């Protein structure tokens with residue numbers, strides 16, 4: 001596969017076809033498609049055209065080898081929800097997973113999950129209606145199973161992958177139970193926040209007698225970049241996602257599971273979710289020179305301190321006239337870079353979030369860090385180092401944490417996630 005047809009292609013959308021020649025998502029949110037290209041709109045390929053296709057019509061295929069929402073170029077908005085089963089019946093779990101799988105496919109195609117306006121005046125609408133007429137908006141829905149789903153309640157212990165266990169306690173954490181764990185999760189990403197919210201709301205609603213919501217995070221701006229995307233900024237004002245995984249070869253090597261003690265995990269991945277609170281007032285009072293040292297990069301350009309342009313390769317060995325390395329050894333990028341971690345990489349897919357203000361009037365905001373990797377140990381290795389010595393720690397607190405096994409994509413309509421568990 002060529003570099004143009006990189007990570008995004010592996011969830012079923014050819015990036016070359018999808019973006020067309022020189023296509024880009026404009027600031028206005030419209031997907032411009034070059035004359036030679038077409039766009040995946042609704043469920044069909046559109047003919048070549050000169051006029052921009054509105055991003056509202058963008059639709060990613062739901063069925064495929066991998067779930068969408070992983071290698072998919074990150075959309076602008078996120079609704080993440082973690083759920084606990086309230087029912088202890090395996091049949092109820094099976095029912096939820098079957099209902100969700102079908103509804104997820106419908107919503108990703110821009111459809112409702114049933115009538116929003118039934119003909120009978122006495123009928124309660126099946127779909128809540130707030131996304132009617134808005135189009136699919138590039139919606140992806142990604143489902144994960146938490147370690148607790150495989151406890152004694154549903155008799156699923158024999159299906160639990162050996163790698164799926166709660167993350168170990170690490171330095172730099174002040175975890176709150178209200179943002180931690182969950183039996184199931186849904187990551188909803190879209191170019192419109194209401195479409196993402198509608199999807200999660202309706203999934204929760206159709207399973208309300210079997211599951212309850214445990215915690216949720218609304219992400220209002222992507223803080224990572226996929227292939228062919230500009231690099232966005234996190235709430236500290238720095239470009240985030242510059243050296244993210246974008247190539248299909250890296251996805252195969254670091255993200256997609258090829259071997260597992262559980263056959264049902266092949267083609268899947270592990271999702272780490274970390275709600276990271278930023279001490280924004282403290283950061284905003286910091287000098288720019290220190291901000292550069294903390295990340296090891298410049299602020300506006302996002303260049304490594306050893307280079308000039310954003311995508312210059314950092315030189316972690318280069319020394320200044322004082323004999324110290326130009327990129328501090330305890331800067332965020334020096335600690336996290338694959339060059340300094342035996343080649344370990346992960347796919348970052350995080351979002352900026354805000355919860356308004358806290359009870360003493362400080363801004364309550366930060367990074368909802370999401371990463372996909374074939375083995376949770378990739379995250380643990382990096383976070384153990386970052387938690388122990390990252391200069392950034394003065395300005396952040398990890399307050400939420402969860403690990404989920406993300407099964408592979410569904411091959412076709414009629415199949416459902418977790419089907420293997422129920423014989």
Ligand code: HEM
Pocket residue numbers: 234236238239240241242243244274276278295297314332333334336337338346366367369379382383386396
């Ligand atoms: C609020 C918390 C965090 C902030 C604000 C943050 C911000 C940044 C920024 C600005 C960069 C440089 C640009 C880039 O290459 O993307 C970066 C790089 C990176 N971050 Fe973070 N990050 C945070 C948490 C984490 C965590 C928890 C991990 C993993 C455990 C992580 C892993 C990485 C990696 C692997 C890189 C690429 C380093 C390289 O290869 O140069 N980050 N981060």
